Amino acid sequence: MAELNILSPVSGSVLPLDQVKDDVFAQKLMGDGFGVEPTNGKIVAPVSGKVTLIAETKHAIGFKTDDGAEVLMHMGIDTVELKGAPFTISVTTNDTVSAGQTIATMDLNAIKSAGKEATVMLVITNSNDVLSSINVHTGKITAGEQAATAEVKSTESAVSGASKVDISKDSKYDKLAREIIKNVGGKDNTNSLIHCITRLRFYLKDEKTANDDAIKNLDGVIDVRHAQGQYQVVIGPEVTDVYDAAIKQLGSQFADDDATAQAVAETKAAAGPDNRSLWEKTKDGFSALIGVITGSMMPVVGLLAASGILKGLLQMAVDFHWTEVTSQTYILISAMGDSAFYFLPVVVGFTAAQRLKADPVIMGIIGGVLVYPSLIGIATGKVVTGHLLGMVLNTNLFGIPIHMVNYTYSIFPIIAGAWMAHYIERWLKSWIPKILQMIFVPLFEVMIVSAVILVVIGPIITLISTGISWLLNAILTANYPIAGLIIGGFYQCLVIFGLHWAIVPLIANDIASKGYSYLNAIVSMTMVAQGAAVTAIFFKSKLNNIKGLAGAAAISAFCGITEPSIYGINLRYGRSFIMASIGAAAGGLVTGLLHVNMYGFTGALIGFPSFFTPAKFGGGMGNEINFWIASIVTIVVAFVLTWMFGFKDSDVEAAKNVTKRKTLGKD
Structure with a gap:
């Protein structure tokens, strides 16, 4: 342990670092230290050591002591904007200086005339690594007098001169x-x-x-x-x-x-003008969109897979009458398995903001707005104030009737919100004074982004979903085998954008009114197909990270939760998603040809009890057998196609090389 005496670099009044008017320094994000309100412009070296940095705009000088402490002296607040005019530096980088040696001057009048604070801040940037403690002596002081005493630990670079970190x-x-x-x-x-x-x-x-x-x-x-x-x-x-x-x-x-x-x-x-064709621009734009969606989902894929497995096990317990849906045990475990999906807008809001360079905390809050209980109550309630383009108007904003959507389990609206937030933040920060940004940027951002999602994005998705559900219902009514082929092949594409939730009411209505749902039987095969595709990848891949993700995603998909399969593997590498969709189309066709019916809501392999024909519909094992025939066809087609054409380990490196080819052409 060594003692480091730090001198005041300027005459004035020493104050604790948390009292300076710069948030970055005050919150000690740069390291621990102190500030000085200067009374003259003579600047001396606060420590002995080597000059490691002189900013191009001359407002900052860095030093490194023999004890390994890295000291930064920052002259003024926001003075980088003055382009060095108020400062004169008499040392150069790599010079060795002695504590108390005159090294610079700063023109206080010029700084104040420019509307800037002249506070000099001095911090040890590697405080976490080298400091045991620091004692700051506040009050009036003369340049070169001791302003602080620091206890410095013996340090060695963690990586050839880079600071140690956890x-x-x-x-x-x-x-x-x-x-x-x-x-x-x-x-x-x-x-x-x-x-x-x-x-x-x-x-x-x-x-x-x-x-x-x-x-x-x-x-x-x-x-x-x-x-x-x-x-x-x-x-x-x-x-x-x-x-x-x-x-x-x-x-x-x-x-x-x-x-x-x-x-x-x-x-x-x-980079020059963009000479790509319309098709190339569309293709690249779609690829970028898929990249944003999968990138936003990847941090939570493992959690979703675990939650899907838990939900599957809970459903199995219900199917085998080990518990009842009304029991407290079911309710508690259901909360554990369902929470990740219910609050998905909150989590994805955070991860999407990280990827799209918006504020993650603000987007998490906006996700919370979307799943706020009162809003869900409006969306799922029976209050109707009017209709517009087939949508039910169920609430109003400032007296304007709007359609409120249930956003639980959704991802696309919040990702769109994160994209908007990136630009809205930049716009807000361009005109809100810096001292007010901490409060008013979040205030306006939450209001603007939330309102756009609730008033514009949600209703647009509802209109699209309503049209899709009408089309699927028409196809199903016309011809069951053809419906199985088409719906089976394209249903998981709807899942990517959250449009599949428009199909859920159709299924729920069928089961409630008729006691069965042919549409749900087809949907079940699409889940099986996604699981079969990632199962093939699990057995084929030699990459541990891919095998681990594929294995968990397969179990989750066979339990009825396909998001981990889609966002974690199949959509990221493209061909495997296509092979899974072909397998689902084949399974859907067989489902239609065999007239497989479904008498419950839970699908995929875990939902096999839903295919037992109830006594009131004639009973027997025929439908259950047909379900397994269709499932086996789905599994075989999706597995074989994915194994042969859908994925190889080099795809992981190829994805990196595609980025390489694109980026090397830009710089």
Whole structure:
């Protein structure tokens, strides 16, 4: 343990860091330290050590002490906008300075005339790694006098000069950033880091130190380039996530926002006009949409699979009369299995916002608005105030009649909301003063996005769903085998966008009024087909992560929950979803030819008791046998097609290479 004496870099009044008027510093996001309200502009070195950073706009200087403490001195608040005019720096990067040595001046009058705060903030950016404690001496002080005493632990770099962190809490971006930093030579070999639309761009002291091969082989890296005096690591669309993680580890003194903005603008301009055909644009747009949907769902796929298995086991317990749906045990376990699906808009709102660069917490709250009990009560109630284009108007907003939808189990409206929120946030922040943004950005964002979903997106989805349900019902009435073929082949496409919920009332109405549902029998085969496809992938793949996901998704699908199969595997790799849909079409055709009927609501393999014919309909085992024949046909066709044509392990790497081809053409 060593003691580090930190001097005040300027004469004035020392104040605790949490009292400075900059949220980032006040919340100690940059590290622990203190602030000084200056009375003159003479700046001295707060510690002895090496100068590691001088910002291009001269408002910030970084130091590294012999004890390993990384000290950042930030002169003024938002003074980066002044482009260096008020500052004169008398040292250069890599200079060795002594504590108390005069190193700069700042023009306080110029800063105040520009409407900026002149507060000097000093923080130890690797506080979590090197500090045991820090004691700040508040009050009036002269430049060069002791302002704080810190207890510094003995440290060693975790990765060639990068700070130690708790890697057990790392995201995939943190881990990738850490490996890249290590292999470019760590902090000690890094001058600064910017990014463009697809690449991290390092300014290194010695590019020969970087290990090209190691970086190229990292999962998440597409390629490495040496160009424009930069060491460029090609990441692709997720470059900003990796960049943020890298700067978090390196320290903000390594960032250059102006250079980054210029690089982004230049690479966009260099891309030139978009000469793709309408078909190519449509195809790429659809691929991007599917990417957003699957990317938003991937963090919760495992949870959905587990919940689906639990729901299947609970249904089995009911079918075998081990419990009743009215029992307290059923209610409690049902809540455990159903919660992930019921509150899906909340969870997906958070994950979609992370992917689409909106505020995850705000989108989680908007998801909560969609599943708010009072709104669900309106959507599922019987109050009717009017009709519009076949929709029931069941409530009003500011006196305007609207159609309220039940958003539980839905994902597409909240993903659309996250996309809107990204642009609305930027617009709000462009005109709301920074000091008011913490309150008014969430206020307006929640109101605007929630209102658009409730008033526009929900009713549009209802109109589309109503049309689809009418069409499916017409096909089913016309010819059962043809209906089985068509509905079986396309039903899971509706699941992707949440449009399948329009079919549920048809099924529920059939079972309530007639006691059976031919439509539900077809739907059941589509679940079996998705499960069969991921089962084939489970047995074929040699990748542990794919096998683990496919196995859990298969069990869930056979229990009637196909979301993990679709979003986790089949839709991500495309062909397997198509093969599963062909298998479902074959199973649906056989279901129609054998006139398989369904006398319960629960489908897939777990729902086999729903296919026993009740005594009032004649009884017997014929329908149950036909159900198993159709299921076996579905499983065989989906399994074999997926095994032969739907998936191979190289598809996982191919997905990465597609991104590589696209991104290398942009920069």
